[in-house]
Amino acid sequence: MPPHTADPQRHGDPHAPGFESVHEAPRPDTLLATRDLVIDIPERASGAPLDLTINPGQCWGILGPNGAGKSTLLHTLAGLRAARAGEIHVQGRPLPEYSRTRLARELGLVFQKHHDGFPATVLETALIGRHPYLRPWDIETAEDYAQARTALAWMDLTELEHRLVDTLSGGERQRLAIATVLTQNPRLLLLDEPTSQLDLHHQVAVLDHIRGIARDDRAAILVLHDVNLAVRYCDHLLLMFPDGKACWGPTRTMLVPSALERLYNQPLGVGEIDGYPVFMPRPD
C-alpha cells in the first residue's frame, strides 16, 4: 500500500475546487452501489445524496461527528430502514429484490449495541451467524460449529466458549459480535464502531483481521471515531458532516486537515508516523 500523505495543494476550504468526492462508476463486480441515496433521519433536512461504489478488496471508513447519520447509513445499506430517496444495488441487483435470508449471506452488520434477550453461551451466540445458511429443519452441522470456533479463535475468544454472554466485559462482548458476523461470512461487512470498547491491542488485531478479509472478493465498511486508525486501515473514506454534506473518495484525497477540523469542529495538529499523517486534537 502506498503511504497516504496529505496533499498540501488540497488544504483549505473543503468546498473549494480540488476537494470533491471521487465518483467511481459501478463495475460488474461491484459489491454495493448507491445512487442518489438520501438517508432518512427523522425531523432532519435531507443531506447530500450519496453515490458510493464499494468494490471487492476495499475497506471504507465512515468518519463524522455524533449524530451525523453514520449508523443510520449503515442500517439503510443493510436494508434495515428505508431511505428517503435513491437506490441501493447489491451486486448489481436492487436491494428490495433480495429476500432477507439471501441478503444476510451477502451483507453482515455489527451493531453498536448488543441485545441478549436470554443468556446464551459465547459459542451459541457465534453460531447464530450460520442462521442464513440453514433451512428450518436443519440442525447446525460439525462444519457450522467449526466455522463458529474459527471465528471465536480469530477474535481471541476460544477460552470463553462456554461462558454466558451476560458475564462478558464490554470489549469481549464486542469481539463476540464481530466473531458472529465472521461466522456469518458475508461478502460485505458493515461494522458500526467495531473498536469502540476494545483495548489498543485488540483494536489493532480486529482491524488487521478485517483488513485481511477485505482483500480479494470481499469488502468492509467501518464506522470509526479514530481518524488515525481510519487512515491506517481504510483505503477509502466517507466524511459525513454535521450539516448533512458528505465527501468521499480514496483516503489520500480526503485527508485535508481543514476539512477534518470542520468535520469534528475541532482544531487538529498534523504529524507523520511511518509515512502516514497523524492527526492530534489541539486544545483551543
Added chain:
Amino acid sequence: MTRSFLLATGVLLPASLLAILIALAYGSVAIPAGDLLAVIQGEGSRLHSTLVLELRLPRALAAFAAGGLLGVAGALMQVLLRNPLADPYVLGLSGGASVGALLAMLAGLSMFSVSVAAFAGALLSTVIVFGLAHGTGSWTPTRLLLTGVVVAAGWGAVISFLLAVSPTAELPGMLYWLMGDVSHARNPYPAWGVLVLVVLLALPLGRTLNVLARGPMQAAALGVAVRPVEWTIYIAAALITATAVMQVGAVGFVGLIVPHMLRLIFGNDQRVILPASALGGGILLTLADTLARTMIAPEQLPVGVITAMLGVPVFLFLLYRSR
C-alpha cells in the same frame, strides 16, 4: 443442541408419564400401584375402573394438555417480548377469557358456549393489550407488561361487577372458573391436538426464535423476516392461551414458572425450551391438579390457587433479579 434436546425429552417424557400415573392413583380415594396396574391392563374392580378411566384419566389428560399449552404460550411470549416476565395471565389474557366465560354463564349458556366465550375473551384481550402496547414503534417490553397489568386490572373490575350482579346460586361455579378449575374439562382431545400441532410447528421455528430473541434489528440482519415471524408468534400464542383457558379457566403462572425453570436446566435454545415447556407445563398442571383434588379431599381446591402460590414468588424473584 441435539444433546440437550435428547436430555430434555429423556427426562421429561418419563416424568410426564409418571405425573399422569400419580394423577390416576391419587384423589379422594388412593389406589395402590398394583390395583392401578390391574385397571390399566383392563382388569381390576369395577369401582376402580370407573374412577380411573372415566373420571381421573380425562381430567389428568385435560390438565396435562392445558398445562402444556400454557407453558408453550409463556415461552413464546417471552421470546416475542424478550422478557422472562411475560405470561398469558400477567398480560391480562386470562382476565379477558374470564369475563367472556362469566358473561356466558350469566346468560345461562351451555358449558360449551362458556368455553367459546372464554376463547373469544382471550383473543379480544390479546388484541387490546398487544395493539395498545404496540403504538407506533415496536413492542417495548416495559410498555407491554404495564399495558397487560393495567388491562388485567380492568378485567378484574368487570369480573367483580359481574359477580356482584350474579345470582347467588351461580357464584360458586363462577368463582371456581375464575381461579382455574380442571373439573369442567370433559374432552381433552382437541387441546391435545392443538398441543401436538404447536410443538411440531415450534420445532422448525425454534432457531428463528433464537435469533429473534436478540432483538428485531439483529434478527433482520441475520436473515429473519421479523414482522411475519412476530405476527405468527403473536397469533399462535393468543390461540394457544385461549385453547388452554377454554379448558381449565384462568390458571395463572404456568407459562411463567415452567420456561424459567427449564431455562435454568437446559439452557436457552428455543428448539429445546419450546417442546420442554409443553411437557413441563403438562407435568406441573397435572401434579397441581392432583394436589388440588387431594389436599382437602373430599373437597377440591381450584388448581389456580396452587399455581398462583407457586408462581407469585417466582415472578417476584425474577422481577427482583432483573434490576
